[in-house]
Amino acid sequence: MADARSIGIFDSGIGGLPIAKQVRSFMPNENLIYLADTLHAPYGEKTEAYILERSLKITDYLLQRKVKAIVVACNTATLVSIKALRERYPIPFIGVEPGLRPAALNTKTGVIGVLATAKTLTSQSFHDLAQRVAMGAKVEIQPCPDLVLLVEALKLSYEEASATVHAYVQPLLDKGADTIILGCTHFTHLKTVIQKVVGETVNVISTEEAVAREVNRRLQQENLLSAQQTPGSTLLLTNSERSRFKQQVDTLWGKAAIDTF
Secondary structure (H helix, E strand, O other): OOOOOEEEEEEEEOOHHHHHHHHHOOOOOOEEEEEEEEOOOOOOOOOOOOHHHHHHHHHHHHHHHHOOOEOOOOOOHHHHHHHHHHHHHOOOOOOOOOOHHHHHHHHHOOOOEEEEEEHHOOHHHHHHHHHOOOOOOOEEEEOHHHHHHHHHHOOOOOHHHHHHHHHHHHHHHHHOOEEEEEHHHHHHHHHHHHHHHHHOEEEEEEEEHHHHHHHHHHHHHHOOOOOOOOOEEEEEEEEOOOOHHHHHHHHOOOOOEEEEO
């Protein structure tokens, strides 16, 4: 049976927009509600209890908006919260994890570098994931708090971001990493800059397309896909300054309906 309810997507800010774009690309007729919890960003500097509390409150809000599934479009929130969310609520939750499996399959040197928030890299869930899927590859980690701030400030050009990116990736390259994982959805906005800094011989992996495919698969499995033939609607929500959010959306998404929550 077709289901016209919206898909909910949330992140601490604009980091999840590349995932929302891929979901829109794979499922053009689905209605989307994207929620940026900007007032409480960045999650990478918060405690696990705080991140879980935010995830629960956002889920409650999205359920009030009658969403049929929720994409946790944030690595940190996924690793901290998704198990509890799946246990507590009856709808499908699709999370995002660092792409360790494809990295392990692609590395030639046997060394994988991970750029992420400190909270992601110190979580037990990340440690367990690395143990489970790294297939013997050495996983070198690099916390990158300043990259989230660059993205939220829309400092995305090579001139604006390359020095900061270089400072974070060089230690990984020095350790022999030939594959760099973007372990925070915010960093996808800087993928072009990161690739230019590390060079063409280093593979840079992000996971937004894989997440969108999983959203499509889960909705199909649960008979939750929309049957409407017209393009789906998109609503982008923030709980902080609306004018700043509009500037971010105009730059990274294009024209879209914006509101506050």
